[in-house]
Amino acid sequence: MKNTIYLLFLIGFVLVSCQDFLSEKPSLGLVVPSNLNDFEAILNNDHQIFNHTPAIGEIASGDYFIPLQHWQSLRLEWERQAYIWAEDVNQNGELPDWSRPFEQVFYANIVLDGLSDLEISSSEQERADKLKGTALFFRAFAYHQLLELFTPYTRFDGEDSDFGLPLRRSSNVTPNSDRAKVSEVKAFIKSDLSSAVELLPEIEPLKTLPSKQSARALLMRVHFMEGNYNAALELGQVIHANGLSLIDYTQLPLTTANPFGIFNDEVIFHSQLMLYEFYSSPLTFVDLNLLSLYGDNDTRKEVFFIDRGNGGLNFKAFHTGRQFWFGGIGTNEVLLMYIECLIRSGDLNTAEELMNSFLELRIRDFDGISFTGQQQALELVLSERRKELLFRGLRWMDLKRLNYEGLETTLVRDFGEITHTLSPNSQSYVFQIPPHEIDRSDMIQNPR
Template sequence: MNPKYKILTFLLATATLAGCKKFVDIKTQGQLVPNQTINYRYLLNNTSNFETVANLSDFASSDINLNDAAQQTALSGSLNYNYLVASYTWQPVIYPLGSNIEQDPNWIRLYNNVLNCNTIINELPGSDGAQADKDALTAEALVHRADTYLNLVNTYAKPYNAATAGTDLGVPLILVQTLSQKLNRASVQEVYNQIISDLAKALPALPETQAYNTLPSKASAYGELARCYLMMNDYANAGKYADEALKLRSTLNDLSTITTVTSTNYPRRITDPEILLSKVPVNSSLNFFPTVLKPSDEWFNLLGTKDQRYALFTTPAATISSSLTGRVYTKERAIGETRNEGPSVPEMMLIRAEAYARANDATNAMIWVNNLRIKRFKTADYTPLTATDANDALNKVIDERRREFFGISLRWWDMRRLNNQTNFQRTYTRVFNGTTYSLAPNSNRYVFPIAEYFRSLNPELEPNP
């Protein structure tokens, strides 16, 4: 955070740890003065209140392979790593009731984000500032709330299915903080409707770009809409909003001329031109043994050794620990920056590509894939990809998403949304400490469980199957 921004610390989160009825029993009076508009600017500048997203999806993805015996032993030797092991092996319980890890920090953090957004959205109309300032601040909060609910619904609810979304259980939709409110789960459709509504309301008052990627802009909102519609399998609207985002920001980091990645030659997350809105996972980076992310053999085979994402972002695992074999993903370690999970220019390009492929336009689909890939190879190593037809183009788009978005939630979200499409259905397997785990198409394990601790305090909070 730039030092010119004044930061206020608001003690809003402490009451959220006791469960959801207590979750919403929070007052802002005494922590900020509701009638002073400037205080809401300070709150929005405190990015820790808004930037964090869920991390469970990062470990459930097929791109991760924690296959070294030493790593498996170390991870299973501490209950503190249970969230990583349980999500990696698609377990029905991740935060055991009665244990010292019974409270899911993903759920807590995301609903704390919602609380902070609601504080701004609900209190700003009564503040003393100029209307344009109030509209702009409200718009930023609406974008953050939309992103948070997109994370929640893609973590704790079924993948979007137009035929069943109206009845599938989503997540509690809290739009106003009160002393007590029921936490019945809204439908998946209702949650997506709210996300789209928040972003549509935000757009008119947002600036086209911001000085720092932690602050929402029009490009951020368009990016969130493109991501949202892609998860809804609405490819026309996904492509439309990806186009709108790219009109405002389309710069790629050119890896073709880089020989090594360091904190001095690679942009910081808050100013990285590729990032439309910076979001970071709970628990920050995983850079050291035993939690370093190790890509699967399948991912390495997709990438190939000529790709600069292989040369620059992976390294022999022995550089992390002599107990590890193969190669590990070390981009974060190299640049000293937590991985970004928010919308980005590469994501918009590949959403645009997928929209073309879904519309039976293989030529334009591959143009957009290659517009990205040309920046990911040394000139001598680059060869444009081609597709025989739209279906082949779609497969190549999905493969490119895997290459580009390693270690972030998007691979898991893709597995969820594609798992009911016949040509992408497959059973995933992995072995951990001698036990084989499987994830079958349409399995309930594509939805993370809501911690029993929260449900024990809020019986109306229906469990996932």
């Protein structure tokens, strides 16, 4: 992958236990990063630090179902509890979906603090700017994931919430952590991304690192998920004008175990979901209601799913090109956000044209579709979004967004004699912060 040698980490730049990242500053051991090479090595560490996306929302989102006996056998307590939306999903007070993003924030801040202390020569300025933009992007990406999992949903023009996140602006971590308001967290993310757009290169050969397009795409997602469709539309217009490459699924070899290669044309920014037994098991099956959305000529049904003879279909098509599930940003996500924003703005003609061009690459013998009105067009794009962007960490975000807007979905786990239900806009859409973080800080726990 990257040509980075993890020298810093092998000789003393030690990754410390996850649970201490809010309460203590991890030890830097024998090596203190002090130059551009050091900072570049930190940011290129996609294996241990960056390019890992929380996955607990995917377990809770409802696109998979698991038989009771297999659910009981899951090794990790938080996987079992997240699946049934239990009050406490933390095992022994720990939760990687909280601690890993804060690791990423910490190491991004190491780079940002270090760059601010360096005297940068004119010949090094471009490289330093790229490193700063990369660190800002990684910090924003981590905070956006935390925002979607651990804070209540708020629209950009709606009521604020005090149940935000502790904001880490530097690597000098203090023991006590207050929660900023949700609006402050969003402003922090948007500020980082706006700065990153200015600093990053237009093209980045390594998709594990961000470019201007990745930063714009993430900023578009942030606006989109909070219902600010006009702001997302403006970014979508810029990104679309710069080009969005799509794969023709009708030409893919359907018998291949995984038809997508690593860093394929639809990957804007590469990240992988944290590896959990739940969604990687052949005994966890794709939801039947989701499968029913695909028509007979829809090649995605053959590209995405496989029947291993275990009682249901499994997902096989990972945009990572490997066995790890994709948790990054894709061109197909950006295009569908753009189409939805066009529909919501009333530009049905452009939206229809883009949707037809997209579906030609997904459906054999495609005859074309017509939008007869805004509501019908919106229903169609939401259906395509559901069928296209599955199992990459986005469904949980969509459920919170659409439930708030009135397109409500009730999730059900049927274990025979026992049924678990998640109602729209329930407090259980917000995961609890690990208890040890509450105990060591001034934060108030999320109600659940």
